[in-house]
Amino acid sequence: MGECFEPLSVRSLAAVLGLVDVSPDTLRRWFAQLAQGATNYERDPLNQATGDAASREIDERLTPCWSGSRASRTTARRDAGARARRRVDRVGADGRARPAEVLAQRPAELVRQAVDEGLRLVSPIGTQFREVKRPVTVAGVELEPGAPVSLVIASANRDERRFDNPDRFDMFRPRRQHAAFGFGRHFCSGHWFSRRQMEIGVAALFERLGRCGLRLDRDRPAVLAGWEFRAPRHLHVRWDRS
Numbered sequence: 001m002g003e004c005f006e007p008l009s010v011r012s013l014a015a016v017l018g019l020v021d022v023s024p025d026t027l028r029r030w031f032a033q034l035a036q037g038a039t040n041y042e043r044d045p046l047n048q049a050t051g052d053a054a055s056r057e058i059d060e061r062l063t064p065c066w067s068g069s070r071a072s073r074t075t076a077r078r079d080a081g082a083r084a085r086r087r088v089d090r091v092g093a094d095g096r097a098r099p100a101e102v103l104a105q106r107p108a109e110l111v112r113q114a115v116d117e118g119l120r121l122v123s124p125i126g127t128q129f130r131e132v133k134r135p136v137t138v139a140g141v142e143l144e145p146g147a148p149v150s151l152v153i154a155s156a157n158r159d160e161r162r163f164d165n166p167d168r169f170d171m172f173r174p175r176r177q178h179a180a181f182g183f184g185r186h187f188c189s190g191h192w193f194s195r196r197q198m199e200i201g202v203a204a205l206f207e208r209l210g211r212c213g214l215r216l217d218r219d220r221p222a223v224l225a226g227w228e229f230r231a232p233r234h235l236h237v238r239w240d241r242s
Contacts, residue, residue, distance in 0.1 A: 002234075008201045016193065022061065030054050039228040041129060103171075104210025110171065111203040115195060117171040119180040120163070123154035126230040128182060153179045154230065212239040 010027035014020070019027070037051010103110050132147040143149065156179045158166035164173065181188035188194070206214065216222070217236035224232055 004205070005201060005235075009197060012197050013193075019062070030058055035229055104206050104214065107203045107206035107210060111199050111206070112195075113175070114171045115198045115202060116175070116178075117169060117173065118198075119195075120157045120178040121167075121169050122224065122230065123157045123180055124230055125180065125182070125188075126154040126227055127152050128186070129228075153182070209239045212241070214239045 006028055007024050010024045010031070014022055014024070014027055033050050033054035035051075036047050037054070040047040040051065103114050128151045130149050130151060132143045132145050132149060134145055136143050157163075160166050162176060163178075181191040181194075215238055217238050220234070220236040222232040222235045224230055
């Protein structure tokens with residue numbers, strides 16, 4: 001993950017925002033520290049301080065970047081975007097991905113539905129925290145105003161009443177809306193960008209290595225971790241020499 005998809009994610013985000021002077025390592029650190037504060041439901045002072053410090057550093061670092069003219073920011077974003085597209089191509093050779101023989105044969109055609117099924121199955125945002133605003137009954141349970149609730153998105157995306165064989169990865173299943181990006185007014189505003197990141201990265205990976213027997217390393221299985229943000233720390237793969 002650290003060799004392929006994390007750099008791809010932060011580099012493309014930097015390109016979209018025009019952050020040409022911020023290194024990928026700094027962007028990755030910001031994300032980790034902000035997440036530490038955002039998921040601090042136990043209200044640990046140290047975790048909150050970490051998140052707050054990252055937020056201040058971001059403000060201090062980015063305010064000068066965005067204080068110039070609109071024309072200069074547009075040029076920076078355009079130039080950064082071109083660099084990001086080249087980086088996507090380079091990063092693909094060292095990637096990590098789940099093998100699928102059919103995807104290797106038709107990556108450009110099938111990558112969209114493969115990514116969508118992966119989002120449903122893995123649910124990168126496992127839960128969403130909310131607070132009850134008015135009395136309500138959910139599944140026979142009475143909730144009073146002020147009560148904390150946690151919506152388990154990972155469970156909703158494997159609801160057997162909505163998805164057949166929900167624990168199975170099947171990119172050919174009938175397409176139905178899932179909850180990976182949330183609901184209603186809280187639907188993720190970056191969903192299109194996130195999908196395109198994954199589609200471009202996965203397609204490039206399989207175009208490079210799909211015909212070389214790209215497969216998971218069964219001796220080092222991936223382990224999902226995280227309650228709010230869910231992801232494997234490592235995703236080891238093997239492939240054969242072409």
